[in-house]
Amino acid sequence: MAQALLGKRLVRLLDGQRLAGTIVETEAYCDAAEPDLACHGTRNRGRPTARTQIMFGPAGHAYIYFTYGMHWMTNIITGRDGQANGVLLRALEPVEGAAVMAQHRTDRPRREWTNGPGKLSQALAIDKTLNGAYLYRPDSVLWVEDATPIPPDVIRRGPRIGLGQTPEPWFSIPWRYWIEGNTFVSR
DNA sequence: ATGTTGATTGGCT
DNA sequence: GCCAATCAACATT
Numbered sequence: 001m002a003q004a005l006l007g008k009r010l011v012r013l014l015d016g017q018r019l020a021g022t023i024v025e026t027e028a029y030c031d032a033a034e035p036d037l038a039c040h041g042t043r044n045r046g047r048p049t050a051r052t053q054i055m056f057g058p059a060g061h062a063y064i065y066f067t068y069g070m071h072w073m074t075n076i077i078t079g080r081d082g083q084a085n086g087v088l089l090r091a092l093e094p095v096e097g098a099a100v101m102a103q104h105r106t107d108r109p110r111r112e113w114t115n116g117p118g119k120l121s122q123a124l125a126i127d128k129t130l131n132g133a134y135l136y137r138p139d140s141v142l143w144v145e146d147a148t149p150i151p152p153d154v155i156r157r158g159p160r161i162g163l164g165q166t167p168e169p170w171f172s173i174p175w176r177y178w179i180e181g182n183t184f185v186s187r
Numbered sequence: 188a189t190g191t192t193g194a195t196t197g198g199c200t
Numbered sequence: 201g202c203c204a205a206t207c208a209a210c211a212t213t
Contacts (some may be wrong), residue, residue, distance in 0.1 A: 027194065038194070043210070050210060068195050069206025075194085088194055108197095118195050162194055186195095 001078040002028035002087045003157075003177050007150035010092055012124040013141040019100055019124050022147060023139070024182040027160045028175040029075070030055075030085040038166045040065070041084020041113050048084075054132045055084040062142060064121070064131040071118030071126045073084045076135070076144070085113030090161070090176070092124075093184045116186045154180045 005023050012019040030039040035046060041055045048056045055077060057115045061084050063075040079085030091112040094101055101123040105113045114120040121127070126142065135143045157174040178185045 029194075040194080040209095049209080065194090066208065067193055068193050069193090069208075073194060090194085112197095116195070160194070164193065166194095 001076075002026040002175065003155060003168060005076070005087060005089075005144065006167045006177055006179055007147060009095065009121075009145040010089065010124070011092065011143050011145055012126065013097075014100065016127050017097060017100060020095045020096030020126075020145075021184075022095055023089060023091075023144075023183045024093050024178070025089075025091035025178040027088040027177070028085075030079070030083065030086060032079060032083055032085070036042045037170045038160060038163050039084060039086075041086075046084075053088075055086055056082060057132075060087075060135050062126075062130050062133045062135060064128060066124060066128065068118075072088055072121040073117050074121045074124075074126050078145060088117060089120060091115050091182075091184050091186050092180070093182060094123070111183060115184045150179060156180045 005026050008023050009020050010023055030036040030041050035042040040052045054061055058081040059078045061077045063077050065073050067073060074089045075086040077086045090164050094113055101113045104123050113123045130142055133142055157177050159172045159174055161174045
């Protein structure tokens with residue numbers, strides 16, 4: 001799913017206006033086979049907590065969490081109900097709603113509006129009020145749309161970012177996906 | 188109850 | 201490249 005989401009469009013409806021961007025970088029968390037020690041769902045001995053219960057729920061919901069005292073992270077839950085699987089959205093290429101994104105990202109150049117997980121959440125005004133939201137409700141304010149498919153040969157993969165002292169093999173497993181050459185990829 | 192850390196960012200050297 | 205910001209979640213006592 002992390003790979004399949006590349007090239008699709010994330011749409012945020014805010015005050016009746018569409019803010020949207022092409023998904024150009026993602027990361028996968030957790031695996032049905034064995035626990036992923038970098039995944040929030042494996043904390044608390046693999047049992048759900050107040051924060052992670054959304055991860056354990058059915059696919060198609062948003063998992064939005066707060067970190068470093070200031071940043072919101074946007075994830076899409078995947079996999080079967082009961083499994084803590086999700087995809088972190090790490091970067092978008094802005095497509096619709098430029099003026100509002102620029103406003104949310106105060107005086108920063110376009111290139112820095114959405115080239116990171118905290119940045120894209122801020123640009124699209126995604127915070128805890130969207131945690132648990134089901135993306136495919138008719139009245140949803142956040143969803144994914146199909147867009148022009150990207151050619152498979154531009155997809156690159158590598159280790160996930162910011163895992164700290166997560167042990168191997170999880171530290172190096174190549175579950176980060178991005179579109180080669182896209183200027184909005186975070187690094 | 189207390190201590191540590193973090194799926195990051197932005198400013199400074 | 202280094203590090204402070206800033207606080208909720210989680211682990212430990």
